[in-house]
Amino acid sequence: MSGTAIILGSGTSNGVPTLGIEYPEEFLANPKNHRTRCSVLLQGPEGNVLVDCAPEMRIQMVRENILDIEAVLITHTHADHVMGMDDIRAFCLKYEKPIPVYTSPQYQEDIKRIFPYAFQQFPKGIWVPRMDLRDAPEWIEHGGMKIRTFWVEHGQIPCMGLRVNNFAYITDVSHIPADVMPLLEGLDVLVLDAVRLRPHPNHFHFEKSLEVAQEIGAKMTYFTHLCDDYDHDKTELTLPPQIRLAFDGLRIPL
């Protein structure tokens, strides 16, 4: 079993550059400082699983030349993780069937509220996204991958984390419950929220992420969900070699 995780987006909820802010030319000149909203594509030996649907989902998929999706996982229903879900429509049209979407029951209700038309009837020939909403089990098998899901705390709400082989992805987290920690042993690569430099009530911030990354002890940790506090190259100069910043388009072997 093998595959690739593609970081489709590595930015915080605003994206980087953030609207309305003027940035130094040197900052903008580095493509790694251009961050779309957080999402990862798991490319398995037999198919692709999309984790979250950022507002830029269509642009991310075109950029990475991704032509197929077998299933979608939604970690939580904050706008930056679901607002691209309308574009699932293209794949429903391609396969002429609903796309399996795994998340918690409470987030399924949110999705029905945000995209009511996806669950309504229309005359033949009108195409809307069709989502086959499913409760996320502990193990999800798609694309020839076995994906272990778990839940972490994101402020007051849960956020889904996942592990495939020795790769784990934890976006939007303020606390990892003690019973999840054993699932993160023996990792080659961990992708972990590190939203900004100063503390945040709903996210790990830089210092906290460094501490947790050290505790988990993956061979390599990439920080994600990054705001414009991070100038990619300048920040990496200050980091230990086993900690790097994720960037849009980063590919990680599974």
Ligand SMILES: [Zn+2]
């Ligand atoms: Zn969030």
